[in-house]
Amino acid sequence: MSQLERFVVQSTGQRQSYYSRFVTPNLVRKLDWSPVVLLSGPRQSGKTTLCKAIQQDLSFGGTRYEYLTFDNQSTWEYATDDPIGFVDQLPTYVILDEVQLVPGIFRALKTKVDENRSAGRFLLTGSAQLSLSTGLADALVGRMSLETLYPLAQIELNVPSASGEHAYVGLFDSEDLERNAQAPLFIQDLLEGHVSTEFLPRPRLERDLAQRLVEGGYPVARTLDVRARRNWHHDYIRTIAQRDIQQLSSVRRIDIIPELARVAASQTSQLFNLSAMGQTLELSRNTINEYVSILQSLYILQYVPSWSNNRLSRTVKAPKLQFVDTGLACSLLNLDVESLWKDRVLFGRFVETFVLQEVVKQLSWYEGATSLFHYRDRDRNEVDIVIEKAGHGIVAIEVKTRATVRSSDFRVLRKLKQSSEKFIAGVVLYDGERTRSIDDDLYAVPLSKLWDM
Template sequence: MIGRNIRKTLMELSSQMPVIALVGPRQAGKTTLAKLTFREHAYVSLENLENRNFAHSDPLQFLERHRNSSGIIIDEFQHVPTLISYIQNHVEKQSVKGQFILIASENFLHSSSITQGLSGHMALVTLLPLCISELDKEGLLPNSIEEAVFKGSYPHLYSEFVSPTIFYPNYILTYVERDVRHMSNISDPATFKLFVQLCAGRIGQVLNTTTLAQDCGISIPTAKSWLKLLEDSYVIFQLPAYKSSFGKRAVKSPKIYFYDTGVACSLLGIENPSQAATHYLFGALAESYVISDFIKYHYNRARTPQIYFWKDNHGHEMDCIIVQSTRVCALDIKAGKTISEQYTKGLNYWKALTRENPTTSFVVYMGSEYMPTTAGTILGWKSIDRITTPPSEY
């Protein structure tokens, strides 16, 4: 198994809470991680129809039959969310740390019955596909950004050496035909798939729900509900605009990105790294790859990412703003591989506007050099851990 940075966090939380909810997209490695971390726990999957029916019909007996002295891992928990009240009753009577590990391919935070039912008893951990540092440690990180963007970050592609052109079309088809129908009653899967493709065509752009709905031939409320569905199942994320006192004329709508650029490339019909490099959306795809890695960094530490973008009505922009406890980091992301004197233009504007310390401003480009400047630091995409990780942890 490829080593996962989140495992340490998972172990720490399980020593403090009786219930751990491990959520994230399908094929991100949740089941493998849970089985490896909690080797002594019993395991049962609700993907199995017999198990699912048993859990529905007799939840108390289901828990008694499958749970051992160490605890239980319940996979695909979203299929029988009513189990939560029985788990709640159990932990209120007998609170054993790390006893219940609940795995789901949906975001628990959007279910009030679950979050309220286990309030104070449950820690939520989000596992996304592999991050840059995980791939780098295993010697699996692609050499070029084009290959990284095209291949994406799902573990199966690296552990089993499956081709992206085989993996992603099947992944998308399974998602549309199985997960979406479970999560929402969508009567027209073909239109929904078109909607997802249209979202891929808007990657890195400020979201305009009205035009997205019009282009897909659906209502605005339907477009909003489908966007939420894509977010809840970890296909896309909306990057909110940074609110500040200096940005009175700043853009306020969010941008749209994909958690995994391999999914986006497949939806865009990109068939190889060379095609990705020359695609008109390559810059936005590279942005998505970098920004999603910062989200992974925070989720791997069970932190809520405070990540934004900033853009004013005159075209000045910071592609990514990361708010941490002691500082605010501003990033300009460039798709080029050769450092240009124009790279610091945006940082200089940002410094003049905000009077922020240049040590918290960065240009991330697709090369490999590391260059401090008076406006900020220029560094390659493979080294972005330097931005979020304290120097003592390099």
Template sequence: MIARNNEINLLLEALATYPAVGIIGARQVGKTTLAAMLTRKWSGPVHHFDLENSEDMARLFDPMLTLKELRGLVILDEIQRMPEIFPALRVLIDKKLDDLRFLILGSASPQMLRQSSESLAGRIRYHRLSGLGLDEIPSGQSEQLWLRGGFPLSFLAQDDAKSFEWRKAFVSTFLERDLPQLGINVSSTTLRRFWNMLAHYHGQIWNASEFARSFGVADTTVRQYLDRLTDALVVRQVQPWHENISKRQVKSPKVFICDSGLTHALLNLPAKHDVLGHPKSGATWEGFVIEQIIRLLRADESECFHWATHSGAKLDFLHVRGSTRTGFEIKRTSSPRLTRSMRIAMHDLKLKHLFVIHAGEHIFPLAENIKAVPISRLSETLMGYL
């Protein structure tokens, strides 16, 4: 088991300020394990309800009756199974009981947990839990993290074959059981085909018309499929950045499978040599690095963009926080070079810094405020940036 101390500390800080904190993340990403780790550092009583357990569901048949007498930390696991509990939580939170906190675990985005956004607005802080990150694994294992992905049971598997077997099983279970439980009423066969096609499209600009033609449905229908998988936290849409400059800019999102290990499973790439020999190898590495950047910067979706012009200039990832803009180019090479596109991005976007993340070993400057950074030094570089 890998101790996720940074995540625990962030949650403890949030619980000191907010009466309710929500941990959201894909199934099997480690939410329940993280909550158990947190309880070891919690000084007061802890009450745990697993809403996939019929006995706990029965105990919460009348949630107000059960919860109003509790004090300390109340953990509600798989909250999307019982959205009707949120009004009761709002009433209890509004009593402003200093000795009562709620830790809510869910396998869907806040947008999908519509009841929480309506009932707990201003009372809850969400924390998105991704898979294991570069700052949590032993030094020198970044390539294994890329190949296997960040799901703990996949990364920690006995060997690559066991890891691949786990990921293939996850995809099937997720499509056949988990998505219907989230209220997504699309056949598992259709979503499997869509997800597989999306894996081949990984890292590209979204083109609804192309997908719609393949499925023989309307553009709006395939857009709904994309949004459903995004809400289930297995797909990421990186929105385009555009502003008033004298260039025509791309205004569609880039799409990624959030976990590189799942991408490799969907592409049926069980081993390292399969991944390295596949045309999407560079794209899956780009997606992996972007997820690590977002995680290390604790960036929310409103801060994350890509940028591209119709004349060919582009930037893989743009982070905007306040008035500060930081760019990232991602190159799976050991010797990245300065490109014209990088210079255009620096000038047109008025970047404070541009980091070129690469697969080599050394940090070195490419130009003023443009620095090449190896993936192995990404954590320390971004911690300095923060």
């Protein structure tokens, strides 16, 4: 069994599945030097399970973590009413789950860390980005390291699973963690300019790709049948609205959140148009902007900004709006494999969203600094994904659902290559069988290369 963390999913029966979570090596290394580590990400992405694995298998000088969650009402009330007293009675090493629910605790944690800056003292989890927890951002600056756990990536699903009551034993052996941290990942190789064309043909994905889109990456949802998964996703959005948004913001129209999420799902991979969305929902531009920003902070939606440089003109500045999980988006639109597969326009946009999120997940495991963009100009030339590697150049990715690659698919990639001082590589991902070198630094690559190791 791989020594990467085995993520546990409880199904409706007694079966358990274990998934390797590729964030684990970076997370464990940061616990070795940082007094506070925050693991953030969407609700139900696996943060609690990963932390409980750490609690079971990782110790500091023989001392293991204790686990507390602010989802527990009495724990939440104690910490909210008396944050200083609550923190004072904490053990030396503790996991605090869902810290965004108690924003008043962060300054108390700062005081405690300043008294004792031992590595790995506090492992925090949160289901909201720092923009919704300004107390955390301000109080723990210079004392805290960050990691993000997204819903399951396809490569995590592709690693052989295991089961058994001792599945967590030896998870954090340092040599195995280091070896797994070096596992070949397509996006990381691409950022280094490495694209191999020497491998056997891969089978086309075809309808299997639609199946992957509909299933999504939330571990629990993946264990359910179609109807139960759809109900789970709808309940998930209602819970976000009634619990997280109500607690973390001053939004009044909580009832509109599920419909807003549905409309956003229908517009994934498109330029974000405040006015059009406002007209659909009969809400003002300011209200739409506020609500979408909150859903972004809760890892439901994502803005992808426009990329440009001083050699390009007529660039469209609008960001694209993307859903973080295609399975959730499909459920909100009542799409199953058959209906998604038949609607080729919507299928194409969902595949773009799917690929973007696979890129986001792989970038979250990459130690170098990167930024994610899209490119579009007023002549409607566009590239779906542009990755900027700080100080080193860009990688451009175009996504196609076809099994055939055309010369015209590389036209805008060539434009970006000519306009960029540092161009690492351009790739057309397609539903084909082989990786082909088209030109210097330009390649056609099967979509499945994103997750095949």
